[in-house]
Amino acid sequence: MSTAADIGQKVARLIGEFFPWGERDYPPRPGPATPELLAGAVRRWLEEQTRLFRHAALALLARVEPVLREAEQALPADERPRLFARIDLSALVKSPDGILDKMVRDWSPETGAAPGLNFRNFKSELGDLGRFRIVTNFLSDADEIAKVLAAPFQAPAAQPLTAAQIALRDDFLIGKEGFKDAIRLMPGARPTGERSFKGVFFPRQAGSKDLKVEVQVQTMLQEAWDKKDHFLVYEPRRRGQEPDPQHVREMFAMSELLYVADLTFERLREAVLARRRS
Numbered sequence: 001m002s003t004a005a006d007i008g009q010k011v012a013r014l015i016g017e018f019f020p021w022g023e024r025d026y027p028p029r030p031g032p033a034t035p036e037l038l039a040g041a042v043r044r045w046l047e048e049q050t051r052l053f054r055h056a057a058l059a060l061l062a063r064v065e066p067v068l069r070e071a072e073q074a075l076p077a078d079e080r081p082r083l084f085a086r087i088d089l090s091a092l093v094k095s096p097d098g099i100l101d102k103m104v105r106d107w108s109p110e111t112g113a114a115p116g117l118n119f120r121n122f123k124s125e126l127g128d129l130g131r132f133r134i135v136t137n138f139l140s141d142a143d144e145i146a147k148v149l150a151a152p153f154q155a156p157a158a159q160p161l162t163a164a165q166i167a168l169r170d171d172f173l174i175g176k177e178g179f180k181d182a183i184r185l186m187p188g189a190r191p192t193g194e195r196s197f198k199g200v201f202f203p204r205q206a207g208s209k210d211l212k213v214e215v216q217v218q219t220m221l222q223e224a225w226d227k228k229d230h231f232l233v234y235e236p237r238r239r240g241q242e243p244d245p246q247h248v249r250e251m252f253a254m255s256e257l258l259y260v261a262d263l264t265f266e267r268l269r270e271a272v273l274a275r276r277r278s
Contacts, residue, residue: 007240010104015042018114026119042119046096049123053130054093056211060201061087061132063171064149064215066164068134071148078276084141088133088223094126101238102126123210127175127200130213135223139183139266142217146179146197149215153178175200179217183259193229193255195222221258225251 012035019042021029027045030037065087072084094102099122107115117125136142152161152169161169179199182190196218202211218226229251236243 007101007104007238010107010109011100012039013109014100014104014107014115014118015039019119042100043096046099050093050096050099050129052211053213056203056208057092057130057132057213059203060130060172060213060215061089063164063168064134067148067162067168068145070162070164071144076273079273083137085134085136085145088135092130092132094129094131099126099129127212128214130211131216132213133196133216133218133223136217136219138269139219139262140269142183142197142219145217146181146199149199149217150174150179171204172201173204175202175212183218183222187256193252194226195219195255195259196226219262221262225255225258228254 015038016035019038020026027041030041068085068087072080075084103115103117103119103122123129134145136145148165149168151158152165153174177200179197181197183195183197196216198217199215201213201215202209233243233248233251
């Protein structure tokens with residue numbers, strides 16, 4: 001079992017042996033070159049490298065918000081006062097430690113080779129350096145938001161695009177998978193309990209293809225599960241502490257139970273609306 005010390009040693013070795021100090025677009029090696037100084041310099045460099053991803057995420061947000069407002073206004077009048085969606089910007093860019101952890105996660109230093117994900121390619125290989133999350137009330141809200149955000153990039157469009165959707169399409173492109181539905185995957189196809197729609201956007205501007213921004217759409221219950229899993233399973237693994245297998249099984253089972261709860265709330269919502277309209 002890996003420990004936090006093991007992970008720290010792998011990161012230190014990665015930086016010491018494979019960071020391209022002094023090459024074009026990379027900082028010179030600081031001196032005296034203690035592991036702490038090297039790590040600090042690399043973390044500052046990573047923060048600078050992700051600055052443009054923050055700008056891209058904020059620019060995308062400015063195009064997404066009007067689309068969300070239009071979708072909310074399309075709800076029946078008696079539903080508009082309820083929560084439709086909110087946007088979580090608490091992790092707008094991936095942290096330097098998160099990037100380093102991703103680089104060393106499956107890397108074996110004993111091979112003598114740099115990891116597949118490294119300082120030269122991480123900006124093109126990682127699809128979530130910029131990211132934000134749209135949290136919805138009901139499953140149908142998540143479906144609708146994924147649909148209206150994907151519609152500008154589909155040809156032919158199922159229905160005429162709104163001005164907000166056209167503005168989104170004019171400034172951004174979406175990855176070839178569009179909005180991937182990881183909510184309704186069959187159990188055998190689900191590696192974890194995470195549930196969301198995921199779409200990766202990038203600016204249309206020439207030379208900006210690497211500025212990818214991941215947008216997640218999920219319900220409040222799916223977000224609640226994700227935050228608990230992050231603390232109980234993901235973070236211990238990131239520190240090199242493998243969680244109890246029984247805890248992992250229980251977390252997976254809780255994801256299924258909360259999905260059933262979402263389905264139940266959706267059925268109740270439809271019944272309430274049908275009774276109002278009758």
